Amino acid sequence: MKKTKYFASRRETPWDSTLRDNVQEFIRNEYLDDYYEKHPALSDSNEASLLNAFVPVCCPNCRSLRFTRKGFTSNGIQRYCCRDCGKRFNILTGTLLDNHKISISEWIGFCLNLFRHDIFSSTSANNKNSTTTTAY
Secondary structure (H helix, E strand, C coil): CCCCCCCCCCCCCCCCCCCCCHHHHHHHHHHHHHHHHHCCCCCCCCHHHHHHCCCCCCCCCCCCCCEEEEEECCCCCEEEEECCCCCEEECCCCCCCCCCCCCHHHHHHHHHHHHCCCCHHHHHHHHCCCHHHHHC
């Protein structure tokens, strides 16, 4: 039986743990440039300005209408504080994207692949993540 080596991340190349020559370094840099182009950091995307354009209707914890602005998250998303229950929240609290680590545009691309009935291996290769992450 053939033993296959699995990598911890699709960002890794087979020679990441060893010394690289100029060709390997070039390939790795091009690969990472492609990766970071498809997966920008949340702070680099315009996601915060999009989300800050929306104002919550009520506190997601107690449904109170009495809340105030209370600074920003590390990604630049407006944070709010409820005057009645004292809980802090933002526009994404209680939604599918609450505490997300990837950008909304990346989620949209992922969902489009799923709605097109692409197979998981194709979707994970396109998004440069593992097939178990895609299935999860």
